Amino acid sequence: MKYIVIILSILSLWLTSCKTPVTMTDTGCPNCNPDSADYRSVLTREVDILFVIDNSLSMDHLLGILRQHFSHLLDTLRSIPGGLPNIHIGVTNPGFPSEPYDIPGCDDNPANAGGRLQRGALGNCLNPVNQRYIVDVAAANCEIERDETGVCNSHSCTDSSCQPLSFILAGRDSEPSDLTLAIDENGCPRCRNYEGETLDEVFTCISEFQSGGCGFEQPLKAMEQVITTADTFDDSRYFIRENAYLALYFITEEDDCSVADTELFNPELDPITGPLTSFRCTRFGISCSTPLTDTGSYNECVPMSTGDSEMMLVPLEHYLDLLEEVKGYDRVVAMGALGPSMASLNVTVDEMGQLRLMPSCEGTNVSATPALRLHRLIATLAGSDQEEGLLTSSICEESFQAPLSDLGSRIIDFTDPVCPYFPLAGCPDPLAAFTGGEFRITELDPAAALTCTPSCEVFRYDDSGLTVPMVTCPTDYKAGQPPRYDPDLPVDRCWYMIYSPACDVGPMHLPSRGARIRFSSREPIGYGEQYRVDCLGFPPIESSCDDGRDNNLNGLTDMDDPSCSNP
Structure with missing residues (x-):
């Protein structure tokens, strides 16, 4: 197979990075030479996709919609060069027995087989053959x-x-x-491990759960169980591949309640834990400015952390460490259809006079409570709260058409990114620039944050190995962002910059704060295309923590910058 090869040079403004002679004119850094390296854009075609789906009775209607809309994920994935990636698709649910206590609905039954890949409500799907997950490679x-x-x-x-x-x-x-x-x-x-059915039909069967799972949903525990134990079962072995990207999609109407202290399941009325309801998950998993002990409105609510004396759930840090160890944040795509997150929680009482968390959204057939823990996990993996807002949808919309298309687009972004090695001069906050300021990464003033005019020169290598300059795509044609192949393109070939989460990973938003290069051509782009991209860049972190300067152009200087205060 041939690959698109991009030779990418970032003419860095980073004073500590001096390697090769300057090849362009003024770099803005008279004492510094540019970094230069070959960049190979190889489509990583292995993707393991895990759906973690709430199987409580109230979710039956939504699961039917999910199956109807599943094709939108596949259609998006098939749009990439070379067609459908090498995919594994598995489904699990968040129900577990409430051992050592007996709670109605939380006993050991098929509806509470969380952490095991599912193969239909009765395990009798025609496909996939021999495995509990779909293989199509x-x-x-x-x-x-x-x-x-x-x-x-x-x-x-x-x-x-x-x-x-x-x-x-x-x-x-x-x-x-x-x-x-x-x-x-x-x-x-x-x-493939299926035949006689379409991929959509196979997914429809394996996602038909035994409904009525335990009301203490534990989706993060289910995710962990699949990742860490799949290889111990013959019918799940090889689901998680070492070199594959991992795509996680959570669908639930309640927040994660992955239990660390099983006393949370104790049915006895206790003056500390209170009545046995799912409100215990909020009370002992979420911290607000005041304890969640009565009705009312609570502010500054966030998931409890490791070391919190009242914590009865598994800390989010545990799951983040797991994903970092198994894959690395840059190889995990996490999204979800959830109850919208809220910093303020409202607590009322149910018909039995017991405390209950008010919904953060209500639809025709579903209502959902704020999923603070799941939102925080997704935000941490994405690198920012702003980016997390693009990765989650409200489950109360009762549609998965756009979210599943978005999931496919995120997978494509992560498996075939063309990311500059550093943030780009002239484009310090790509997220702000490409969302009109709705979301942002930096603390820069709006005029600077909304600007994205990078200093780049782009060349295409012709068949003889000579470089041919490429122009930027005309802004008056398809908003300057035409598709990869566009027979109506007003120029032969062009390039443009977009924001991509694949280029915005971790708390330091590496490598380029989301700036990503894309190409468009009037003729189909072949697999052997080669490009060279030269851009001016600046350091992703402060190069000095005591010079009074904003070295990395994020609106923060010295110890106010996280790269100095949290090295």
């Missing part, structure tokens, strides 16, 4: 000839191309045995 260790549009003209793949050894010989993660060779809609050979 490109055949391995064989020759595949594609044209510029991704259609396969010929291939040498056989049944042996779907055996575990073939994937290992091709340098890919191992796949389960007994996969079947199939030909997709582009004439390309795929290895």
